[in-house]
Amino acid sequence: MRKTLGYSALIFLTALFAAPFVWTLITALKTEAELYAYPPVFWPAELKWENFSNAWTALPFTTFLKNSVIVVVLSTVGQLASSSLVAYGFARFHFRGRDPLFVLLLATMMIPWDVKMIPLYMEFNLLGWINTLKPLIVPAWFGEAFFIFLLRQYIMTIPMEIDEAARMDGANAWQIYWRIHLPLMAPALVLVGTFHFMNAWNDYLGPLIYLNDQSTYTLPLGLALFKGLHEVDYISIAAITVILCLPPLALFFYAQRYIMDNALGSSVKG
Amino acid sequence: MATAPATPRPSRRKARGAGITPWLFISPWILGFLFFTLGPLVFSFVMSLHDWPIVGTREFIGLENYRTMLQDDPQFWKSLWITVKFAGLFVPLNIVLSFLLAVLLNLNLRGTAIYRTAFYLPSVISGVALVTIWSWIYSNEYGLLNYLLSFVGIDGPNWLGDRTWGIVAITVASLWGLGGSMLIFLAGLQSIPKELYEAARVSGVPPWAQIIYITLPMLSPMILFTLITSIISAFQQLTIALLLTDGGPVNSTYFFAMYIYKTAFRFHDMGYAAAMSWVMFLIILILSMLVMRWSAAWVYYEGQARKDDADA
Numbered sequence: 413m414r415k416t417l418g419y420s421a422l423i424f425l426t427a428l429f430a431a432p433f434v435w436t437l438i439t440a441l442k443t444e445a446e447l448y449a450y451p452p453v454f455w456p457a458e459l460k461w462e463n464f465s466n467a468w469t470a471l472p473f474t475t476f477l478k479n480s481v482i483v484v485v486l487s488t489v490g491q492l493a494s495s496s497l498v499a500y501g502f503a504r505f506h507f508r509g510r511d512p513l514f515v516l517l518l519a520t521m522m523i524p525w526d527v528k529m530i531p532l533y534m535e536f537n538l539l540g541w542i543n544t545l546k547p548l549i550v551p552a553w554f555g556e557a558f559f560i561f562l563l564r565q566y567i568m569t570i571p572m573e574i575d576e577a578a579r580m581d582g583a584n585a586w587q588i589y590w591r592i593h594l595p596l597m598a599p600a601l602v603l604v605g606t607f608h609f610m611n612a613w614n615d616y617l618g619p620l621i622y623l624n625d626q627s628t629y630t631l632p633l634g635l636a637l638f639k640g641l642h643e644v645d646y647i648s649i650a651a652i653t654v655i656l657c658l659p660p661l662a663l664f665f666y667a668q669r670y671i672m673d674n675a676l677g678s679s680v681k682g
Numbered sequence: 683m684a685t686a687p688a689t690p691r692p693s694r695r696k697a698r699g700a701g702i703t704p705w706l707f708i709s710p711w712i713l714g715f716l717f718f719t720l721g722p723l724v725f726s727f728v729m730s731l732h733d734w735p736i737v738g739t740r741e742f743i744g745l746e747n748y749r750t751m752l753q754d755d756p757q758f759w760k761s762l763w764i765t766v767k768f769a770g771l772f773v774p775l776n777i778v779l780s781f782l783l784a785v786l787l788n789l790n791l792r793g794t795a796i797y798r799t800a801f802y803l804p805s806v807i808s809g810v811a812l813v814t815i816w817s818w819i820y821s822n823e824y825g826l827l828n829y830l831l832s833f834v835g836i837d838g839p840n841w842l843g844d845r846t847w848g849i850v851a852i853t854v855a856s857l858w859g860l861g862g863s864m865l866i867f868l869a870g871l872q873s874i875p876k877e878l879y880e881a882a883r884v885s886g887v888p889p890w891a892q893i894i895y896i897t898l899p900m901l902s903p904m905i906l907f908t909l910i911t912s913i914i915s916a917f918q919q920l921t922i923a924l925l926l927t928d929g930g931p932v933n934s935t936y937f938f939a940m941y942i943y944k945t946a947f948r949f950h951d952m953g954y955a956a957a958m959s960w961v962m963f964l965i966i967l968i969l970s971m972l973v974m975r976w977s978a979a980w981v982y983y984e985g986q987a988r989k990d991d992a993d994a
Contacts, residue, residue, distance in 0.1 A: 418789045425783065426800040432815045432858070433803070435826055439818060452829050494710040501707025510704070517711065520719050524918050524966055526939055527959040530946050531722035531729065554714025585703050614809035616921050621947060632810040636925065646818075653814045657807045664806045668799065672865070 433657070440464070440650035447646055464655065467648035475627060476634035483548045483630060484612045490553035491608045492601055498555045499563035500589045504575060514564075521557045525617075533621055547622040548615070548630075552608070559604045562674075566600040567593060599670050606667040610660045631656055726956045734953030747957035757933075757941060758958065764849065765938040769916035771853045776912045777905060780860045784867035785897075798868070805861035813925040816855040817842070820926075845934040848927050852935055855922055863908045870904040871897070899982040906977045910970050917966055938962060 439447065441460050446453040468474070502514055536547045570593070578588050594601075616632045623629055629637070635656060638649045664671070705712075730747055734740045751758045787798050804812065819826045820841035828838030841851040874897065882892045898905075920939040923929065929936035929944075942962065946955035 415789075415791065418786060418791050421786055422791065422793075422797045425786070426797050429800045429804060429858070431826075432819060435818060436815045448824060450824060450829075452824055452826060494714075498708045498711040501704050505704035505707070507704045513708070516715075520715065522914065522966065522970060523719065523723070524914065524959070524963055526918060526920075526942050527726055527963045528719065528722045529943070530952055530956050530959060531725040532718065533946075534725065534729075534952070535717075535722065551714065551718050553710065554718060555711040557711075560711060585707070589707070610806060614807065614811070616809050616925070617943075635810045635814065639925075649814055650818070653811045656811045660806045661803070664803070671802075672798070 436650050436653055436657075440647065440654050442647060444647065463647050464651045467645075467651035468655075470645065470648050471634055471637060472626070473631070473634055473652065476629050476631045479545060479628060480613065480630040480632075483545050484609055486549045487552035487612050488605055488608050490549065491556060491559060492605055494553050494555040495559040495604060496563055496594060496597060496601065497589065498560045499567055500593055502560070503564045503567035504585075504588075504593075517557050517560060521561075529617075529621065536622060542622055543625050543628055545623075545628060548612070548618050552612075556608075559608065562604060563597060563600050566597055570596055599673070602667050603670045603674050606663055606671065609663055613660055727960060729953050730957035730960050732953045734951075734956070736950035736952055740953070743953075747954050748961070750954070751957060751961065757936070760933065761936050761938040761941040764934070764936060765917055765919070768849055768853060768919060768937065769913060771849070772856055772916045772919075773909065773912045775853065775857055776860050776863060777908050779857060780863035780908070781867050781901070781905075783860070783864045784871055787864075787868055788871040801864055802861035805859045809921060810925060812855065812859065813922055816851070816858070817926060820851050842927055843931050845932055848931060848935045852919070852923050852926060855926065856919065863912070866904050866908060867901060870901045874900045902977075902981040903983060906973070906981050909977075910973055913969055913973070914966055917962060 438454065438456065440463055442453060442456045442463075443458070443460060446456050502510065502517075532547070533542075536542055539546075541547050541550075574592060574596075575588055578592055583591065614632060615630075616636070619630045619633045620636075623633060626637075631652075635649065635652045638645060638652065731742060731744060732740045733743050733746075783801055787794055787801075822828070822840040822843060825838075825841070827841065831838040839847045841847050878896050878900075879892055882896060887895070918939050919937055920943060923935050923937050923940055924943070927935045929940055938958075939962070942955050942958045945951050945958065
């Protein structure tokens with residue numbers, strides 16, 4: 413009885429969570445007539461796959477994609493490099509002021525983005541970075557508190573003896589980081605990379621503030637652009653939305669194991 | 683460790699730590715903190731003391747921006763109230779629903795991995811895509827939601843065009859991404875020792891009482907964590923509202939964060955926007971501190987309790 417109830421609830425909820433995705437995909441494959449039909453058409457008479465190519469060429473999406481890829485790749489590389497370096501520094505050294513600094517690092521997570529958004533705009537404006545992709549890439553090369561925290565926790569679980577042994581063999585701090593900890597951190601790096609990729613790929617506000625020129629737009633801005641056109645083209649919007657969802661979904665399925673393991677392995681206990 | 687050295691090892695680590703090496707490793711964050719956090723914070727405060735248009739001359743006006751906000755700007759209070767209403771809807775629902783989903787998943791029925799993935803998926807695509815998807819569902823003319831509601835005899839409202847329902851629509855769309863909180867609760871549930879439930883069952887404690895006396899106390903640290911992060915994200919809510927309703931209808935979803943954003947980047951009044959962003963920062967800080975203090979009354983830390991027992 414309890415099981416039946418559980419199964420019905422789970423299946424109902426799965427449908428509820430999946431429905432919006434499915435509905436968007438179906439919409440992307442409809443004809444104009446089917447789009448405006450009432451009651452809604454649940455399965456198009458003919459799946460119009462050409463909607464995707466039509467939508468893609470309606471606006472310079474190849475350019476937007478190129479910009480998105482540049483931002484995501486360069487910022488992810490930077491994030492992985494910088495956050496792992498800093499995490500190693502906090503996890504493996506004793507130095508004066510380390511603990512207060514680490515608390516400060518954690519505290520920065522509480523600062524709302526809204527407070528930094530205006531001065532950062534002025535700062536990037538001063539540097540002449542507005543309308544370039546730099547504001548979306550460069551800050552990622554200086555580490556992010558949450559990721560540093562995550563990687564540091566991971567390094568803390570690795571026995572100190574490994575470092576000691578390497579040091580006996582004459583390895584210096586950099587070599588221990590590069591040859592030992594970076595490979596050992598791989599699962600945590602996948603996690604950080606995935607989270608950062610998704611944030612960067614989906615980011616709307618950053619590009620909205622820093623980019624004015626269409627040639628610098630990223631995909632989310634391009635998609636939003638559709639809404640402002642003379643005649644709102646819902647089918648194209650749905651098609652681009654589907655395309656925009658694909659990379660994070662694919663990455664999620666690849667990294668799923670790490671995400672679940674991390675959440676399930678590191679409960680926030682006092 | 684099985685092979686402890688016979689003589690205490692000299693603290694070589696400490697000696698080495700005195701050098702510049704650790705600072706080199708953490709230097710990216712230090713620089714980032716100075717240029718992308720501390721600098722902007724100070725700069726933003728300085729701006730808040732000025733009449734600072736995006737172009738043109740700026741003028742030092744002391745606390746005038748803050749005075750205007752509190753005394754002469756009804757929109758400030760309205761936007762703040764809208765954000766508080768949204769937080770009042772979003773925060774409890776986010777916690778309760780992600781908790782219930784985690785409990786369901788923790789029944790460990792067959793196919794749990796699939797359900798877990800389904801519940802988490804929406805968190806993967808937040809942003810413009812999420813909003814577009816929801817604008818279909820809410821659409822007045824051909825939306826899925828009102829069509830489905832018509833089956834149960836409900837004549838659905840114009841979700842995004844109605845002063846009452848707009849904020850509800852934004853709340854529901856935001857709740858769709860509760861996967862992260864759900865995973866945290868699930869992790870908590872799985873770390874509760876099975877023996878506790880076993881003992882309770884043997885003593886004849888009914889299931890509902892097990893939830894109140896075992897599950898909730900054991901999960902209280904995660905509840906606290908989710909509470910604070912949900913409050914912060916509720917106050918910062920901007921993307922969804924901006925794209926779904928753009929503050930409308932009749933400014934009924936003109937969130938505080940949106941007011942800040944528009945003041946800065948549409949009305950180009952940087953000084954006033956900076957002042958408002960500082961007020962938001964203070965509100966979040968004070969709320970978090972109040973929650974932390976209040977939490978001492980209900981958060982149960984296992985390690986702490988054991989220590990107290992030992993002390994007694």
